[in-house]
Amino acid sequence: MTFSFLLRRIGYGLLLMLGVVILNFLLIRLAPGDPAIVIAGEMGGATEEMLAQIREDYGLNQPLLTQLWIYVSSIAQGDLGESFFFNQPVAKLISMRIGPTILLVISAQALSILIGVCLGVLAARKPNGIMSGFVSVFATIGYAVPVFWTGIMLIIVFASALPIFPVEGMQSVRLRDAGPVVKTLDVLHHLVLPAFTLAIIYLAQYARLSRASMLDVLGSDYIRTARAKGASERSVLFRHALRNAALPILTVAGLQFGNLISGALLVETVFNWPGMGRLAFDSILRRDYPTIMGVLFFASAMVVIANILTDISYRWADPRLRGRT
């Protein structure tokens, strides 16, 4: 892996983000609805003068291209602007929420890869066995069921019928003054349902993918050789086969990161999770342009970074790629 490879990937990433910023800006402004009316509505009404003042204050009376230029130059200087709705810097609003989103997305990613790959490996051992059938059915259901439906069902079962898990965000407000251990346990307690909800759809995909990939690898000559040399089944499966079967899983993991972030939007809304997804959802309804743009900017940055990391890990896992640029 060379330095120039990394630089090139980062350069592509930055170009991609510039494109995303411009496209998002134009798409959002094309949507009908006037943010000044939303702000006036939230205020309980406004006079014509107040509406004009709001448009003036937020630069909404400027030509679109001027607004775009101001926005792109501000971003280049690290300023994401100020929320129309909250009158607070977008960067501050995002900084309050990026942690919960990352926690949710990474937990869901880890859960889905860990459980999904284990299920896939188990299924691949006996392609016509019960486990294999279970994985296929589970994958189909998991992939077909909408994530918000899964969330609502889990809430009905595990928060309403059996009140085991909370549904009111990331922390219990009554434990605000508790010690770090209790607080951590409290966060984990709140994390279970949303992380599992978000993980289910991808878990099914990983199970199916790793089953197919393992089946392919398990038929290879080197696996037969390993078995002939007397390697244990566990060693054959996890040391020899899985490492070779992991490449497509890694690729998909990187690509899925963007989907996970978009899935987090729904999950955060259903579970009142205080992350960026919910902020984005609410901001779209409020026509809070700077906040929507800021969230999209951060989300695209996370996807670009995840893809660069995938490229790096891909090269780490497959020595054949290391010489290529």
Add this chain to the structure above:
Amino acid sequence: MTVFARLMGAAAIAVGTLATPMAFADGGTLVIASSQVPRHLNGAVQSGIATAVPSTQIFASPLRYDENWEPQPYLAKSWETSADGKTVTLHLVDNATFHDGAPVTSEDVAFSIMTTKENHPFKSMFAPIEAIETPDAHTAIIKLSQPHPALLLALSPALAPVMPKHIFGDGQDAKSHPANSAPIGSGPFMLEEFTPGEAIVLKKNPNFFIEGRPKLDEIIVRIIKDPSALLIAMENGEADMYPFMAGSQEIKRLEKVDALTITADGYAAVGPINWLAFNTASPKLSDVRVRQAIAYAVDRNFITKALHRGVSAPQRGPIIEGSPYFDASIPAYDVDLEKAQALMADAGFADGMELTIDYIPGPKEQQQSIAEYMKSQLKKIGIDITVRAAPDFPTWAGRVGGHDFELSMDIVFNWGDPVIGVHRTYLSDNIKQGVIWSNTQQYSNAKVDALLNSAAVEQDDTKRKALYAEFQQIVATDLPVYWINALPYHTAYNAKLKNVPTGIWGSMHPMDMVEWSD
């Protein structure tokens, strides 16, 4: 025991511990669940429930009101109005301090009222105020251009927060002042933490000027936007109070929870009315007979009893029925399809007509469901209704504010005195293109203008009631709006809570008397 079994055991204990709501200690914590997101916490420059609930805890105001619409001392220990009604003198308590320790003076009161006058969307509240004199630190003399009987109600906590001039008077724009999100007031609770869109944490003000109050140690407003998550939080004891609950399913569901008490008290001054607005400038709706025909065809009782499962009450006029100014003798428009058809024929629409109805997206039961009911009901008198959905509030507000509608469902609040929340809908000088909740019906009647302008300055309450009665008779005949029901606002709260605010402003009132019973 295997490692796995140990882990599972530990997890089970942890889950069991965390799933049990914490007991409250000392004054205790009150967790208020809300689905409304405040932009900030300063009610001086922002109306609405979302801001008013925390704002009335953080800021004190000159007066507060009891459940009988009577003003009570708050920052003003006494007050008097001059014989000509053009001077109101407030005598302030001398022991009130802001949360930063600075004393509350008449300068702060004068600054706050004038700032609110300049920046609050309810212009009529303080419009007649010409100046506020402050002869000493504890006397504020409000000079009016004309008598203004609505003034005292406008000095309530929900509408007139007293802000520290030394913080808010630094020259920055009041509407976007950074202190709006980190406010310092002189109310019973101080802001500890504000996470926009998530939570507001308020701590007891130990130096509150009313001795022995507040009773609670802490109030946390937890914003839970998902309705089912909010209900589960109430059922599981994760939240203690849910004010401004308006869904019949929510009300019916929480009524079944033994640990909760449900009340409809506390919303008289809010006066939330759900109505059908007519664009009287539309050629099809300019004839009053068409509007009356629609009124005779719509069954308020079906809406309140069937669509709202009996939780909402019919509303016959522009002033909420719980207000002292409501006139019960106005026409009710009980369902009469034959009369409705005759009116349509008289208006030249015997063959029917086509109309479009808009509604506010969101409060489905109050808006969309009724719009859809109109479609089937008005077909009976030959009106073919197209229900026009809006994807979001801005789209709806753009259409109605821009007068680009024929019929629209709407929700408008009375906000205490008719001058504040009623006049705006009917005064012809408030027909303003692009301004939502102005006279979007484009209704113009010189007699109504004269009556409202007279009532605004009439000091004799009996005469004032008579003026509003006449106004109500006229608009109930002209029907620029067909009032359907009062929003069924209810408060659900933990049965162990005492002195839950159920006065005219409900939760938009200082909760300094609220306490846990054990």
